[in-house]
Amino acid sequence: MTEAIQKSLRESPIARWTAMFVVSMSMFGAYYFNYAGSSVKPILETALGWTSNDIGLYTGSYGWFNVFFLMLIFSGIILDKLGIRVTGLAATAFMVVGTALNYWAMTSLSSAAMITLPLFGYIKTQVIISCLGFAIFGVGSEATGITLSKAIVKWFKGKEMALAMGLQMSIARLGTALALAISLPLAIKFSYSTPILLAFILMLIGLIAFITYIVLDKKLDASEKNLVVEEEEPFRIKDIISIITNKAFWYIAILCVLFYGAVFPFLYYAPDFVINKYHVSSQFAGFIPMLLPFGTIFLTPLFGGIYDKKGKGATIMIVGAILLLIVHSFLAVPFLNYWLFAAVMVIILGIAFSLVPSAMWPSVPKIIPEKKLGTAYAVIFYIQNIGLVVIPMLLGVVLTASNPNVSPNKALIKSSIEQSFNKVLATNQITYKPSDLSDAIDKTTENVVDSIVQTTFYTPAPQNEVDTAALANNIVTNNLIAAKQLSLNNGSKNSLLAMGNAFSKATYPIIKNEKLNITYNYENDILLFVLLGLLSVVVGFLLKLEDKKKGYGLESPNMK
Ligand SMILES: NCCCC[C@H](N)C(=O)NCC(=O)O
Secondary structure, three states: OOOHHOOHHHOOOHHHHHHHHHHHHHHHHHHHHHHHHHOHHHHHHHOOOOOOHHHHHHHHHHHHHHHHHOOHHHHHHHHHHOHHHHHHHHHHHHHHHHHHHHHHHHHHOOOEEEEOOOOOOEHHHHHHHHHHHHHHHHHHHHHHHHHHHHHHHHHHHHOOOOHHHHHHHHHHHHHHHHHHHHHHHHHHOOOOHHHHHHHHHHHHHHHHHHHHHHHHHHHHHHHOOOOOOOOOOOOOOOHHHHOOOHHHHHHHHHHHHHHHHHOOOHHHHHHHHHHHOOOOOOOOOOOHHHHHHHHHHHHHHHHHHHHHHHOOOOHHHHHHHHHHHHHHHHHHOOOOOOOOHHHHHHHHHHHHHHHHHHHHHHHHHHOHHHHHHHHHHHHHHHHHHHHHHHHHHHHHHHHHOOOOOOOOOHHHHHHHHHHHHHHHHHHHHOOOHHHHHHHHHHHHHHHHHHHHHEEEEEEEOOOOOHHHHHHHHHHHHHHHHHHHHHOOOOHHHHHHHHHHHHHHHHHHHHHHHHHOOOOOOOOHHHHOOOHHHHHOOOOHHHHHHHHHHHHOOOOOOOOO
16 A cells, blocks of 8 residues: 555645635635625615615524524534535535525515515515525525534644634635625625625635535545544434533533624624714724724634644633623723724724634534534534524613613604505595504504614714604605505505505605714613623633543644
């Protein structure tokens, strides 16, 4: 037997780094699409008449199947049972199908068509099919994430594993940066659907890249066929028990949900937060949070490289958690309200957001054997996904409760919508069921109020109070014009709701022009982030203690 045959392909740096770059291409597209939709929010509102509720539903649909139908857990089990090739191929194909469905819904379905569905009520067909597409994409995206982690462990165990995982994350975050930088300009220059078309092209590239990876993966297996490698028992369903009874695994999963919960939702609120607290103009508010993903592109592999050579994985996570705590604590101080201070804090948060992931993901293989890694990563992502649904909801509740005086005057808005409806119905002598009318008025009020809250989040203007009375007046006048354009010939519930939709759509530009200024106080929300930071530090120390007790080697270098 020749030397060449005896050597595993893993031993060739060119082969393993090529495998890493090829396999990471699928995640580049996934992270791009993740942020492309929300970046074109204002265009979707004006071009398709999507309300803030529609956009919120769409953004949240990413996790529907993963969380509610446990698809993420199934993906992990499938990964451990059927392997990297089958799972990765299916996952990248899911991303292609989901993105295609999303693109088709946005470009081929009428934005006026409506449907009544259990759980959702009366909803735009275009919105619900786009959500379905995004949910299918979400299944593929999370499954690809866990497949990539397992693939990197396969190629890099005992070598530059954390550096490789860090670089894979950097390539993914380049996708995020691309979405933040070009989605909106693309949508303005061409069409609202161009960023989604680009996402579809990137998904196809990701699928082709994964097929290329399969060739490399087969070559790796062939190169190891004649080697004496430690044969592992195949994965069995009962292995899940040994994962979920492992204390260190739980510390990592809890640290993951606490830490990511204090970063991703913070980014969502950050533009409005810097406008309200640091008096940054709305044009520049997006730039400060944007500093975060850009910084992580360079720092995550750097810290990964340090972990590989020097070890100290648990310590790196603790330092990251401490930085998170410090940043949120300083952001909570009322008198520190100069914009440069916020920018510096976001840069430090970027350092924390590079430290923790660079050590967290390569630490899992030290605790859980390779054959169970798919399921282990899947359970961690599953818990993280639940947190990313619950924490923003909690923040919204805290924000509303902490700012009782700045909410739009719902009663006034409702009465103006009532007036609009009654005028149209009386003028056109349309008969209707009173309960249907009241449902349509309630739904329209909900949409309009939500639009006001969401719009003022991003576009405050130099006024001192919420002039809802002027807005209500405007709604009546302008919505009558919108309603007249509708050929309403009966008073069925659907036609009343359609009228309500036209009202909400017509109201959107009015809200923009009213230039409302709602100043939110974010103090309590930031305190919630401080609490998450504090708990992250505690869990980090518990992980370090458990590692010391059980000897997982989190503090040892990865490179032998
Ligand atoms: N919108 C981001 C997708 C998250 C993917 C995955 N659940 C994850 O957390 N990956 C690690 C990371 O640091 O992005």
